[in-house]
Amino acid sequence: MQKHNILVVDDEKNILKVVSMTLKKNNYEVDTARSSEEAIEKFNHNLYDLMITDLKLPGKTGIDLLEYVKSRNPSIPVIMITAFGTIENAIEAMKKGAFNYLTKPINPDELLTVMKEAIEKYDLRRENIALKSELKHKYTFTNIIGKSTAMQEVFDTIRTVSKTQSNILIIGESGTGKELVAKAIHYDSNRAEKPFITIDCAAIPSEIMESELFGHEKGSFTGAHEKKIGLLELAQNGTVFLDEIGELDIGLQKKLLRFLQEREILRVGGSSRIKLNVRIIAATNKDLELEVKEKRFREDLFYRLNVITIKMPPLRERKDDILLLANHFIEQLNQIEGKLIKGFEDNVIDVFMKYDWPGNVRELENVAEMSYILCPNIMINLTYLPSRLQQIVQVEKKPFDQMNLIETEKRLIISALSKTSWNQSKAADVLGITRKQLRTKMQRHKLLQGD
Ligand SMILES: Nc1ncnc2c1ncn2[C@@H]1O[C@H](COP(=O)(O)OP(=O)(O)OP(=O)(O)O)[C@@H](O)[C@H]1O
Ligand SMILES: [Mg+2]
Known part of the structure; x- marks a missing residue:
């Protein structure tokens, strides 16, 4: 289980000490701050699951701090601590989005109960968001079928790498099971309880990709009416699957590389860096080495992603x-x-x-x-x-010299197509005709997919 990270803010040293001790004893990770300013500084550089703050602080008050924190992350729970007799302030804090308040002297049991409730709600919220990206049910290893040696090797690799934190690159033709393997690695790792988020680099327009990945601050560009948490941040402690990585815009490749090197992100329009613990699994059906040679893919990013490579064998x-x-x-x-x-x-x-x-x-x-x-x-x-599969038998039944011209043509086309993995341009080359001519003939012989 990952420990929850709590920020406790109070100007009284003793209270910080007592609260920290109680939380640590109960398996929380604790950070402390003695003023709003210090708290803001810490909040901007770390990811917390909950904040506990005194209402009365020197300089900016607890209410100011609450407002700041909520403006940056509306869903983080904040628990206020008030001295006896300042209940009106506590009510104001509740209206401004505090999760709950406790009065001094703090009763440890009460504090722990309120915290537990707040964190559970927060986790649930985050998981719901992550779930939207992971609609299918969980994939276990056992969902991947394969007894061939090639697949057994893939299984061995999954087993070895899933427990590590390294980035992984999965390569292979379309439909070979790259996404299935990415999920298997996630659900076999110690991140299994945390989000698995798929980002399809080919499907998201490059103009909005940066804000999808890294999030943005309110007002950072026209149309940014609300602040938005990026997918990388939503996947905190989990796995991000970057599908079709070969399609990622070259400008964004640099930003992704920076994230991989520093493990920190900057929201679009934001000024402070946020630390993230996210594992990256990337996949592509392109030949990335060729992309690198042709300068469409950054070499440094390729090496960062390519720490471990899993090659999915084609079915044939x-x-x-x-x-x-x-x-x-x-x-x-x-x-x-x-x-x-x-x-x-x-x-x-x-x-x-x-x-x-x-x-x-x-x-x-x-x-x-x-x-x-x-x-x-x-x-x-x-x-x-489908007819494209039926052709195989029909054609094979007769010896060549008993076929008429039409049948012969069909057989030659099928043979060219299967030699080229049904790549129409290549097959047309083999046959010495244009791709357009080939398609017309394929249509005549009912060889087009979907027939
Ligand atoms: N070894 C396997 N056992 C069971 N089902 C598989 C296997 N490999 C692939 N599949 C199924 O085949 C389909 C395609 O798999 P997947 O989406 O993982 O492929 P992909 O390599 O990501 O394809 P693309 O490059 O087109 O995105 C899925 O429905 C998946 O469940
Ligand atoms: Mg895929």
């Missing part, structure tokens, strides 16, 4: 996983949809083994789902497969 290179995965998806569907489908007929499995799976596991999952929904029997047969 681990054919022993295909049947296992296909059956796994059918089982899942049986549970969700309530049908009782037993599996695939042998010739379907043959096709699965011959097919190249350019979309990797995601494509297999989609094929399984589509055929599951269409199939009224207990075994899925060829008729329920």
Whole structure:
């Protein structure tokens, strides 16, 4: 369990001492300040889960301090301490957003009860925000299917790295399970109870990316009506998954690098740095080394992220996983949809083994789902497969010299496509035609995805 970090503010040395001792004994991390000014200084450089402050302080009062803190982080709970007879001030503090107040002399049990309640609410709030980013249920390791040697190696790496704090880079083609692995690492680490936040660098427009990542202060730019906590800060003590890192704007790459070096952020328009303890897992299907060579990706950032690399093997290179995965998806569907489908007929499995799976596991999952929904029997047969997979059998049935021109053309196209992992431009090159011509032919032969 991570300790909660508490800031206690009072000008009386003795009170600070007694409160600190009580809190430390109860497993809290404590920081103290003897004036509002000192408290503000500390608040701006550390992340606290709760603040306890005396109302009466030299210089700026406890109310001033409360207002300042709330303007910067509206949800942090603040507990006020008042001397006997200043109850009106306490009420004012409550109106300004204090969580509760206690009167002197402080009763330790009462203090602990109020604190516990405040922190629980605060944690819940933070987790709710984090949950929005993590809609799917928790992924355990056991959700990742794979008996191939390549996948067993991936599992070994996950096991070794999840307990460390290093940054991780996951590379691999689209649909190979990069996100699944990122989640597995998080939920297998000691950060499992803390947020896992995904940031898709390709999906967020670069103009708002900086404020999404680092947050911004109220009024820091046109449209910044409210102060906003960035995703990195929301992930405090947890993991941030930077998906499609290859798409990150070059200017922001520098800012991200700075964060990785210093473990501190600066909100847009803010002036003070905030310390964060966040683990970064990045993923990409681009060849980052090439991106570095072509100057689209910063070399220094690449080395920072690339401390540990996990390479996800494409599905066509681990054919022993295909049947296992296909059956796994059918089982899942049986549970969700309530049908009782037993599996695939042998010739379907043959096709699965011959097919190249350019979309990797995601494509297999989609094929399984589509055929599951269409199939009224207990075994899925060829008729329920998408036509691009059916082609494989039809074409293979006849020897070349018994095919007509149209069939031959189709067969050549399929062969070119599968050699190039269904990359249409490359396949067109192989065939010596333009990509546009290829697409027209693919349409004629019903070879376009989604047919
Ligand atoms: N080994 C696996 N076992 C079970 N399901 C898997 C496996 N690999 C991938 N999947 C499933 O395939 C789909 C795609 O996986 P995921 O989103 O992790 O891939 P990705 O590499 O992040 O893809 P992209 O690069 O397109 O973002 C998901 O629904 C995931 O649950
Ligand atoms: Mg992904």
